Amino acid sequence: xxxxxxxxVALVALCALAGISxxxxxxxxxxxxxxxxxxAQASSDNLPLVPPAKPGVFTATKMGSDQFHLVVAGHKxxxxxxxxxxxxxxxxxxxxxxxxxxFTFVESRTKADTAPVPQRDPAGLRYSFRMxxxxxxxxxxxxxxxxxxxxxxxxxxxxxxxxxxIITDFEVSADIVLHKGQMDDVNPLAFxxxxxxxxxxxxxxxxx
Amino acid sequence: MKMSRxxxxxxxxxxxxxxxxxxxxxxxxTRGFVVSAYEYAFRYGGRPDFTRGGEIEPxxxxxxxxxxxxxxxxxTRIALARQKWRSQQDIDWIAAxxxxxxxxxxxxxxxxxxxxxxxxxxxxxGIETYTNPWAADDPGQPQVTSxxxxxxxxxxxVGPNDFVSPGGEKGVDNALYRAWGCDAPWRGNGNAxxxxxxxxxxxxxxxxxxxxxxxxxxxxxxxxATVEIGYSPDKIVRDSRGGIAADYSYRIxxxxxxxxxxxxxxxxxVETEHxxxxxxxxxxxxxxxxxxxxxxxGKMRLDIAHDGxxxxxxxxxxxxxxxxxxxxxxxxxxxxxxxxxxxDHVALYFALRRNADGMYNEMTGQYDGISTAFRIKMSSAFVxxxxxxxxxxxxxxxxxRMKGTEANKAAFIKGAKTRIPxxxxxxxxxxxAFPTLERAxxxxxxxxxxxxxxxxxxxxxxGVDTYGNPIDDDGDRIDSRGNKLDERGxxxxxxxxxxxxxxxxxxxxxxxxER
Numbered sequence: 001x002x003x004x005x006x007x008x009v010a011l012v013a014l015c016a017l018a019g020i021s022x023x024x025x026x027x028x029x030x031x032x033x034x035x036x037x038x039x040a041q042a043s044s045d046n047l048p049l050v051p052p053a054k055p056g057v058f059t060a061t062k063m064g065s066d067q068f069h070l071v072v073a074g075h076k077x078x079x080x081x082x083x084x085x086x087x088x089x090x091x092x093x094x095x096x097x098x099x100x101x102x103f104t105f106v107e108s109r110t111k112a113d114t115a116p117v118p119q120r121d122p123a124g125l126r127y128s129f130r131m132x133x134x135x136x137x138x139x140x141x142x143x144x145x146x147x148x149x150x151x152x153x154x155x156x157x158x159x160x161x162x163x164x165x166i167i168t169d170f171e172v173s174a175d176i177v178l179h180k181g182q183m184d185d186v187n188p189l190a191f192x193x194x195x196x197x198x199x200x201x202x203x204x205x206x207x208x
Numbered sequence: 209m210k211m212s213r214x215x216x217x218x219x220x221x222x223x224x225x226x227x228x229x230x231x232x233x234x235x236x237x238t239r240g241f242v243v244s245a246y247e248y249a250f251r252y253g254g255r256p257d258f259t260r261g262g263e264i265e266p267x268x269x270x271x272x273x274x275x276x277x278x279x280x281x282x283x284t285r286i287a288l289a290r291q292k293w294r295s296q297q298d299i300d301w302i303a304a305x306x307x308x309x310x311x312x313x314x315x316x317x318x319x320x321x322x323x324x325x326x327x328x329x330x331x332x333x334g335i336e337t338y339t340n341p342w343a344a345d346d347p348g349q350p351q352v353t354s355x356x357x358x359x360x361x362x363x364x365x366v367g368p369n370d371f372v373s374p375g376g377e378k379g380v381d382n383a384l385y386r387a388w389g390c391d392a393p394w395r396g397n398g399n400a401x402x403x404x405x406x407x408x409x410x411x412x413x414x415x416x417x418x419x420x421x422x423x424x425x426x427x428x429x430x431x432x433a434t435v436e437i438g439y440s441p442d443k444i445v446r447d448s449r450g451g452i453a454a455d456y457s458y459r460i461x462x463x464x465x466x467x468x469x470x471x472x473x474x475x476x477x478v479e480t481e482h483x484x485x486x487x488x489x490x491x492x493x494x495x496x497x498x499x500x501x502x503x504x505x506g507k508m509r510l511d512i513a514h515d516g517x518x519x520x521x522x523x524x525x526x527x528x529x530x531x532x533x534x535x536x537x538x539x540x541x542x543x544x545x546x547x548x549x550x551x552d553h554v555a556l557y558f559a560l561r562r563n564a565d566g567m568y569n570e571m572t573g574q575y576d577g578i579s580t581a582f583r584i585k586m587s588s589a590f591v592x593x594x595x596x597x598x599x600x601x602x603x604x605x606x607x608x609r610m611k612g613t614e615a616n617k618a619a620f621i622k623g624a625k626t627r628i629p630x631x632x633x634x635x636x637x638x639x640x641a642f643p644t645l646e647r648a649x650x651x652x653x654x655x656x657x658x659x660x661x662x663x664x665x666x667x668x669x670x671g672v673d674t675y676g677n678p679i680d681d682d683g684d685r686i687d688s689r690g691n692k693l694d695e696r697g698x699x700x701x702x703x704x705x706x707x708x709x710x711x712x713x714x715x716x717x718x719x720x721x722e723r
Contacts, residue, residue: 049627099573123271125348128558182369183562185351192562194574198342201627203331 050089053206058090066178067106068094074207077140077167080159083207084172088134088191089200091176095193100178105189108137108175113154118188126185128195133188136174142166170207236424239516240591242444243417244452246410246491247403249358249382249522249581250389251374258397263550269354270390277347277552284322287552290345293333302661307653320645321658323543327640328662329554335629336639336664338542339616341533341557342624349555351563352389357382359581360524362482362505362566369565381566381579384527387559393549401549405493411450413443415498417489417584418458419510419521420591421471421478427516430473435480435508437488437523438466439600440591452587454517459594464500465489469508478510478521486525490535491582495606496613497539503527504567504577510586517588526566526577530624533557534617541632541639608676612636634670639663643673643683647695 061069072087095103107117118133135153142149143166151160160167184190252258253269264273278284281303288299302325308314329337329344337344357371359382366379373380388394393402410416418440423430440458447453460466467487469480486506492498503525510521537553539545546552560578567577612635623630632639640663649655664671668680668690677697680686685693692700 096573101574122353124350126351126559126562127348128346128562131345182565185562192558195342195346195558195561198624198627199331199345202343202629 049201051205057206060094063175067175068178069173069175070094071171071173072207073171075169076208077164077170078207084134084136085200086204086206087136087172087174088131088196089204091174092191092193092196092200095178096197098178100180100193102179102183102190102192103176104179104187105134105191106175106177107135107154107189108152109154113152114156115154120186120188122186128185128192130188134174134191136172138170138172140170141168143168236422237427238420238422239427239512240589241419241519241586242452242458242589243410243419243584243586245407245585246417247400247406247583248384248388248394249583250385250394251354251356251358252395252397253354254397256397260396260399263392269352270350270395271353272350274390274392274395275350275551277550277555278322278326278547279550287329287347288325290347291329301654301657305652305654305658310653311649311651313648317648317652319547320641320648322547323641324645324658324661324663326546327541327543330629334662336632337554338537339620339632340623340629341554342627343629344554346558347552347555349387349552349559350390351559352386357385358522358583359385359579360507360509360522362524362526362579381524382581383563383565383578384580387563387578388556391551391556393551402493406491409493411444411446414495415489415492416440416442416444416458418460418589418591419586420460421510421512423473428473428476428514433471433473433478434468435471435478435510436460436466436468437508439463439489441598441601454588455590457590457592460591461594461598461600463600465600476512476514478508478512480508482507486523488523494539495603496610497535503580519586521584521586522581523584524579524581527580528567528576529560529564529578530621532578533560534620538613538616540637543640544638608635608672609637632664634666635672637672637674637676643679646683
């Protein structure tokens, strides 16, 4: 009996003490702030990955409050893909320079164009970018003629058939509209600037 | 019986005495809870009787059902075709490996092959994709289209992309649900595979999360209450039916996974303040996923039953989306989850980035956080302070895996920041199914082709196998001197010279005896 009473006293005392100490817990501390993961930094990490373009290679003309006309020009044709990727990269960089986060590509179509118009698909997959829909228009001269010729990706014709070796001048152009805030990822012509830049930064260099 | 009655009577009398002696403590109250279920607050939109038969049940959340990445060879072919550097034959052979029916476990070998190939989806060969998802083409992700979601209003605004709660509250911020809510293993009507895995892991002792609610007015109505949430080193006590046994005691550690918040309680509904950082145990189903959740501008809303025996809750905040990607993908190498659960962590990376909506970074002009909510269920418990301060215990045998995971996370963040592709660090088990694939496809007729696929290379003794044992560049287990071992760690004995075996008596001896 004595042992039971002693145990009871101890239990009740403990409970009472615990109750008091929990109600006014002097040891409680504010939330700790853990150190976030910090990747190691090397000086070489900050080197520019894309060489600077020579004057006149890239131009951006403001067409309205948020719209730009972009042109990449050169004399030495390499491949369609290389040159269009460079223009796409510059579009992404311009978007971020203007403090926007994504852009839409404005297709330059005529009534005669036959290429299908990309459709919105609200229930389908969402993308940060669809590279196949960045389709700029080309203008070029060949060694056999001083007249500018043009090629549109929407006309249904094969890409420049004159042969790359005889191209002496080219201009690749695109119109884009800059946007801030939540990206319209249902729009097949929407491109998230950061994601596009990340993908292309190690792949592109300015044409000559 | 008499002793018990005497004890009770004495205890009651003493308690009354204590109460009378300490009037200030009379109105203080404390309720403790142990968390029994912990999942992302993704609101399932399919049929309520969904039993996971087809795994892609459409619903108002996801009109085309759950993700189907890598669910079949056609899906894998689509993913591989995004790499322009692959030949059509490579794509066809990877999607449907020739001679697969001649191996012991064709399904497993195919998954290992896919895992290896899918780990290299960069803009050029040799870039490990799960460490460098930013260097890949966005594979696309089905996203939630519903406007209704569970969650909390984290920014105090009603934005155009905010959800409406099932109860009609506007301005719910849960962009993670939009980005990830159609992902097959997290989607379900309380039966999502990963949600069940998290619950089971908690029940079987991987980690324990506890809450303590206290105040000085009334447990159901208190304008000056306190909520504490944190890690407990005590394993959950289950009852005979496998549920949570009520009213056991759990210590709460005031560690890196602990937060104390002010709260108001109205009719049992607990609403906490916002805190700049809400630390609590991270959602996990394996040890190397565990750690601090760290939600920015976090808050909680709890509903406590009138009897105080149970409760539910929502915990919200902005989570660093890069951390979230790493914590989700590096459960192993990313690919292992993708080919078995039909998700794609590369698609997730882009979806997180695209839907990021908080923690604005002035330097980059981009959001580093994504609004997030977690759903919890909790059972009554005694939540007490430890006798003396203690740290969260570590599992020594799993530290190599934890370090590998952290190293992979650091490499990923460095690559994403510098945009220089990083090699997957050594110490990460199963990167690109190495060396598991080498061992699994020994009988595959087309084995030599698959050995040419990209994979990580480390110096001998630096890479590890599934169990953390050092291996060489062939994937064979080796000892500290570089000697090859078998899979059980026994030295490989050099081949012995063959002995001549004959059943007949030696002819020469017999001849001698005859003489």
